[in-house]
Amino acid sequence: MVGCSQPNEPKEEATKPNIIIIYADDLGYGDVGAYGSTELKTPNIDKLANGGVRFTNGYASSATCSPSRYALLTGVYPWRNDRAKILPGTAPLIIDTARMTIPKMLRAEGYHTGIVGKWHLGLGSGNVNWNEHIAPGPNEVGFDYAYIMAATQDRVPTVYIEDGFVTGLDPDDPIEINYRENFDGEPTGKENPEMLKMKWHHGHNNSIVNGIPRIGFMKGGESAKWVDENMADTFLVRAQKYIIEHKDEPFFLYYALQQPHVPRTPHERFVGSSGMGPRGDVIVEADWCIGELIKTLEEQGVLENTLIVLSSDNGPVLNDGYYDDAVEKLGNHTPSGLLRGGKYSLFEAGTRVPFIAYWKDKIQPATSDAIISQIDIFASLAKLVNSTEKSQDSQNLLDVLMGKSQQGREELILEATTRTALRKGDWILIPPYKGPAKNKMVNIELGNSNEYQLYHLSEDIGQQNNLADTNREKLEEMVDTFKRIRGDQYNNTKALELK
Known part of the structure; x- marks a missing residue:
């Protein structure tokens, strides 16, 4: 001390x-x-x-x-x-x-x-x-x-x-805080736009603090x-x-x-x-x-x-x-x-x-x-x-x-709003997921598809060339690894049964 x-x-x-x-x-x-x-x-x-x-x-x-x-x-x-x-x-x-x-x-x-x-x-x-x-x-x-x-x-x-x-x-x-309903008489971004110094686009139209509408209600x-x-x-x-x-x-x-x-x-x-x-x-x-x-x-x-x-x-x-x-x-x-x-x-x-x-x-x-x-x-x-x-x-x-070795991870599970993918070596596997391909509110591709996606990142860092159909052997290897790591935690195993 x-x-x-x-x-x-x-x-x-x-x-x-x-x-x-x-x-x-x-x-x-x-x-x-x-x-x-x-x-x-x-x-x-x-x-x-x-x-x-x-x-x-x-x-x-x-x-x-x-x-x-x-x-x-x-x-x-x-x-x-x-x-x-x-x-x-x-x-x-x-x-x-x-x-x-x-x-x-x-x-x-x-x-x-x-x-x-x-x-x-x-x-x-x-x-x-x-x-x-x-x-x-x-x-x-x-x-x-x-x-x-x-x-x-x-x-x-x-x-x-x-x-x-x-x-x-x-x-x-x-x-006082409430995420379901507003308190009586409290202004909101939705009802009182004249009080705002920053305009909301989506999801941020509840209580106003410092001229900015927020998520949730506060009194x-x-x-x-x-x-x-x-x-x-x-x-x-x-x-x-x-x-x-x-x-x-x-x-x-x-x-x-x-x-x-x-x-x-x-x-x-x-x-x-x-x-x-x-x-x-x-x-x-x-x-x-x-x-x-x-x-x-x-x-x-x-x-x-x-x-x-x-x-x-x-x-x-x-x-x-x-x-x-x-x-x-x-x-x-x-x-x-x-x-x-x-x-x-x-x-x-x-x-x-x-x-x-x-x-x-x-x-x-x-x-x-x-x-x-x-x-x-x-x-x-x-x-x-x-x-x-x-x-x-x-x-x-x-x-x-510390920069003393280049031997990093071989396998890594990546997650996005409960969906998961696998990075293994230079490859990445994204299993099939239901849902929109793009979040239109924020204009970002989510990675959802009805098909498997397999990318070779060292040659295709922008993930434009899906190799799932043309490299079946690598796809099967990646799926097996993904299932082994996720185990019983993965709630969509049927989707991973390769046809």
Whole structure:
């Protein structure tokens, strides 16, 4: 702890590196300069990518937020947990408090653990009273310190929560939340468009906070409501403060950015900075925040003893519920890069995301084609700190993360809104799924088809040439592997009986 070391005692951080996971929200493979973006500038992320290992086959577990966050912290495929889906703001905690997590594992090895930013893994056990201590939550699954928003920026309650308590709450103005019906007399985006500074496109027409219509209904808590345009600064300051306060002991910081998730509300310093409207501007803002965080590590003298892993919870989406010029001002920028699909999709752009490992002077600059998943961070960090803890689906890829090996995963199940696919070697299998081929609201191909889809990614990264009919042997091999991994969890086995 701070102040406990004697002058002649070796500092604990000499053998236990600090660990920071920087987790962006809806950042696409093509949104980063180091991954091919020429229109959108991300110099600070690029600095990490160019100074560390830049993975070209780095994956989130899922094409949506809550499942990916569950997998990241637990090392368990989200399809093993029926509750690991996109959650409303009132959802109970979906991580069993008895389950081992990254922060629990690291805390047992002498780390102080903290989360700052987006949580979206549920809070409480149901029927949360937002005016009292809220538990279980991050503190009950391993985090010593937690400064979070409950769910997402577009969902109520629109308040910050610090170690289980809503910050700035006036007890005489209690918070009430309802996801089914509005409170009497409360304005909504649907009924009161004259109150809006951001127009809703779909699904975001309930309670209005800060001129922005949200998902869900909220009453009260006026003094506790956040100002959207200040959110990036608010989280950055808390993350910097956490580093400063714990620099003299090994720490783990999960810095979960809200950008570029909707509603995109850049601070006035960044408005117009990208030329692409609010979506581009908040990516520029997020990149700046990352740069400021790195400066803090440098100023506190701990950068050389800090492993940083940067990634995103899923792929990109443009119009995700608000009119904010994301489509109109896109220009020549392609958020998915050369990949097909995006958020919500079983195609590659849904789950293949920027994935960077940086450790100054310990990781040599390299580009790695090894397949690695965020699920594997659990086992890799356990190896790093000599923990014996294991997790069901996490593989120890520490040497891959450190750039010492190119031998990544051979097999990986990918998930998108409960549908799953298989990546094996250079191949990917998407089983038949019912449903629309495209989500027309967000204009993203979902990967649904009545037929098997089989793609050879090293030759067809854009997934344009379905080889299921012409390479029957490979198809059968992939189907067998998929069924072996999914086992009884797969509820559509009949669809996998090859004709």
